[in-house]
Amino acid sequence: MITGADGSVGITFRDNSLLSVGPDSVLSIDRFVFDSTTHQGAFESSLKQGTLAVVSGKLAKQSPDAMTVKTPAAILGVRGTEFLVRTGQSKD
Amino acid sequence: MFAPASRKTDVSSALTRNLVRLAPLGLLVLAGCAGRDDLYVLLPGKAKTGALTVTSGGEQRVLNQPYAAARVTRTGSVDARVTTEAEVRRAFGPALAAQPGRPVSFYLYFLADTDEFTLESKQVVNQIFAEIARRPAPEIVIIGHTDRVGSVQYNDALSLKRAGRVREELRKLGIPKVRISVAGRGKREPEISTADEVPEPRNRRVEINVR
DSSP states (O other), X not given: OBOOTXXXXXXXXXXXXXXXXXXXXXXXXXXXXXOTTTOOEEEXXXXXXXXXXEEOOHHHHHOTTSEEEEOSXXXXXXXXXXXXXXXXXXXX | OHHHHHHHHHHHHXXXXXXXXXXXXXXXXXXXXXXXXXXXXXXXXXSOOOXXXXXXXXXXXXXXXXTEEEEEEETTEEEEEEOOHHHHHHHHHHHHHTOOOOOEEEXXXXXXXXXXXXXXXXXXXXXXXXXXXXXXXXXXXXXXXXXSOSOHHHHXXXXXXXXXXXXXXXHHTXXXXXXXEEEEOTTSSOSSOOOTTOOOGGGSEEEEEEO
């Protein structure tokens, strides 16, 4: 997903995870697997640039290791609920 | 007399060629070293604040308080700090504004071992329709649940049957055109915790998740 200078987008996933990205952002959904009976699965995404807001859903609630967000500098392990990610090179 | 000059040209053009070939590598190295402007923030959750584990290079930090933040200025350097709601609005305003509406759940209850609704449940249907009308791109997930009487397998099947029954009812009631899917959670997610094999009417329910 790539947004322009005045773009943004919000997505609701099958496990009720909510992801939204701000302008000038590049987000890739690398893996999404969700079993609606057991709530087992995996959710891996990478923010290459820009801003991302996340409300985690049933996957992260079921198993603490199910959801990760990668940036070029770090990997974020999600133990539930709401967080924000900004990544990019510093301007100086 | 011309020979040395031409040899010089050869050397310099070979150098230029090599520099041109090496230039992309140099850029890559520079990009790898360039400082980063990364910020990761844990927000207060609606029900509870969870935790976020930040791992960069060999460094790891756990954010577990509202507005706890990590700044990464290069790989392997994670600075813990606390941010504020105002700062978050400035840095993440458009992303937060783009968040989809929170999913909302409604519950219908069933008579024991059947897919028959209780009477009160029929009134919930109007609320569901109102919620659907409120959303720009509505979708419904109908999730069946059971009490803890019987095997996992039996309850998986029963919960799915209940969900299917509700889907038919909603269709008959003229639900607006939205995508509907069904799921059966069996006895995994009781509303009221009980020991196994305990009948509990409040656990015999179907959740209608509108999102």
